[in-house]
Amino acid sequence: MAPSDRTRFAPNSAAARDIEYYLHPYTNLKVHEENGPLIINSGKGVFVYDDQGKEYIEGMAGLWCTSLGYGEERLAKAAYDQLLQMSYTQGFTHRSNETAINLAEKLISIAPEGMRKVFFTNSGSEANDTQVKIVWYYNNTLGRPEKKKIIGRKKAYHGITLAASSLTGVEYAQKGFDVPLDRFLHVSPAHYWRDGQDGESEEEYATRLANELDQMIEAEGPETVAAFIAEPVMGAGGAIPPPKTYFAKIQAVLKKHEVLFIADEVITGFGRTGNMFACETYDLKPDLMSVAKALSSAYLPIGGVMMTDEIYQVLRDGGDKYGMWNTGYTYSGHPASAAVALETLTIYEERDTIGHVRAVTPTFQAGLQSFADHPLVGEVRGVGLVGAIELCPDKENKGAFDPAAKVAPYLVARAHEYGVILRALPSDGVAFCPPLIISEDEIGMVMERAGKALEDTWAYVHMEGLV
Ligand SMILES: Cc1ncc(COP(=O)(O)O)c(C=O)c1O
The missing domain is CATH 3.90.1150.10 (Aspartate Aminotransferase, domain 1)
Known part of the structure; x- marks a missing residue:
């Protein structure tokens, strides 16, 4: 018996066909068969x-x-015009398209100080997956093959590809999928109201969390810890802004141990916190940033990794060892997604x-x-x-x-x-x-x-x- 025959939905209705054919992301499959979409x-x-x-x-x-x-008609039109003019150009092996070039330039012009290059992806998960590859390639190039562990935070959400879901710290995204993979660790989330101790000030709580990170890096051995990733405002784990002084203290620990800082701005990027990036709101100085979502106002899929010149120079030198920078997506810098993103950024500016x-x-x-x-x-x-x-x-x-x-x-x-x-x-x-x-x-x-x-x-x- 097909699932639609067991439901209260009319045969051939959209709901019945949904139940029959469409395996939904993040959905209780049995409940879905009962309740429909x-x-x-x-x-x-x-x-x-x-x-x-x-x-x-x-x-x-x-x-x-x-x-x-x-x-928003302007975004629809940006996609339409671009698709008519040039629907696809690859970015591999030196190929390019002017729309992706314009978007990269624009992103760097609005990014927090220090960001120098953009690598395009199709989603936030792919951006964070790429972060892992960058960090590992970076340390391989520098001759530090042991320096590979990445520390995230419990309750964090960084996506669902294998590496991204290993960075993620919400349990529901990991159960049943054999993640986190090796070399991914998690420290406590930063939620003062829920986890602060009796009599502990917000600043003392932040110090305690920075000490926890410091101790984890010391215990693992700083020569084995490559990066730390955090959402400036924790999203799916609770929509939790950071406690006062938290990131200043965390960044000091990372600096001390030469551990890279990845800011996941997939939710916070492009105005959500009242600045273009939450890095400005909380004075973060990341080595790498992930963006997606509001980059195109979700009219088409696009994400990206932004990096400092220091990171870029090492990736560049990696070519001497590995031939070239051998990673990329068929749709990295897709012209239509880039056109929509560019128009989105233009609208943000024009309409303030x-x-x-x-x-x-x-x-x-x-x-x-x-x-x-x-x-x-x-x-x-x-x-x-x-x-x-x-x-x-x-x-x-x-x-x-x-x-x-x-x-x-x-x-x-x-x-x-x-x-x-x-x-x-x-x-x-x-x-x-x-x-x-x-x-x-x-x-x-x-x-x-x-x-x-x-x-x-x-x-x-x-x-x-x-x-
Ligand atoms: C902070 C953060 N990073 C990464 C992701 C993953 O993005 P995507 O679902 O586009 O793969 C999300 C998704 O909600 C997110 O909130």
């Missing part, structure tokens, strides 16, 4: 519409990516998107803070246009619900009913990450709908005896 076929501005015509505010910008919202983010941030953050006194909300956190509320059964003791009770997923489901898309995170966090173009009125709508969902969740936890 949410099919979203159109969007305009910050709104999307499902196949029943129901309207939602995209409070998560898709997967933290649709920065310019939906239906970062100025807009700064202007509406107080409304957005105040909207989140309006939930802070609710008895179900343990913590409210955020920066720029990203943030989260964390639900907890007793805020005094910062307790946590049994994950099986699915409290945050309940809130997210209720929010859905009220017409706002939010996302449940580990430890019953609920993330908010709207398109960067969101207006003050639309922020008000997000918060109002989320507030109703919070009230429903409060009733639910009582009904279930969870508080």
Whole structure:
């Protein structure tokens, strides 16, 4: 019996065919066969519409990516024009196309100081996978074949290719897949509200985490540790901004041991925190950066690795040993993706998107803070246009619900009913990450709908005896 025959969906409906043929990413396959998909076929501005015509505010910008919202004609036209003129040119063996060249130049012109070259990928995972290859090639070229371990953080999300999911620290992305691979290590995440000890200041907590990293590098042997990777604001692990002084202390440890710093700006890049890059927001000086998502406002897939001149010079010298820089994707620097990315960056500048983010941030953050006194909300956190509320059964003791009770997923489901898309995170966090173009009125709508969902969740936890 085909799965669609077992569902309540009409034969041959889109939902039935989805269940029958489409293996979804990150989906509970059995539940999907029962419940079917949410099919979203159109969007305009910050709104999307499902196949029943129901309207939602995209409070998560898709997967933290649709920065310019939906239906932006200029981006569609940029792709169309480029595809007509030249649909594909490879980047291998000295071939190039002017659109990718323009994009590389533009990216370096807006990147944090010190970034010198861009390597193009199709996604954030590929960018982080490439980071691993760069770091290993770099140390092989320098004659340090032992210096290969890479340290990430528990709860971090860096993607799902084999190497990227080894950098990742959320358990759900690793279970069943035999990752992390060897040579990948993880230190504690940085979440002061949840993990700070009684009487410990935020700065003391940051010192403790820097000491943990220092001790791990010492224990492993600095000659074996190549790099450390972090999202400036932890995304899928909780939408958690860093504690005060955290990155300054971490960067000092990395410098001491000659360990490269990779900043994963896949979520934070291109305005999310109120600066072009979160490296500016938190004064980070990475050796390597990963970007994707808002680079093209998710109109076409594209990502990239940016690197300092010091890294580039070693890759260049690697050619003397290995023949050439032998890695790349068929679609690295794809002209259509590059054209859309270039147009996205042009729109950010012309419309002063970062100025807009700064202007509406107080409304957005105040909207989140309006939930802070609710008895179900343990913590409210955020920066720029990203943030989260964390639900907890007793805020005094910062307790946590049994994950099986699915409290945050309940809130997210209720929010859905009220017409706002939010996302449940580990430890019953609920993330908010709207398109960067969101207006003050639309922020008000997000918060109002989320507030109703919070009230429903409060009733639910009582009904279930969870508080
Ligand atoms: C910080 C971060 N890095 C990397 C990735 C992986 O990007 P992709 O899904 O495009 O492979 C993600 C995806 O959400 C992310 O949030």
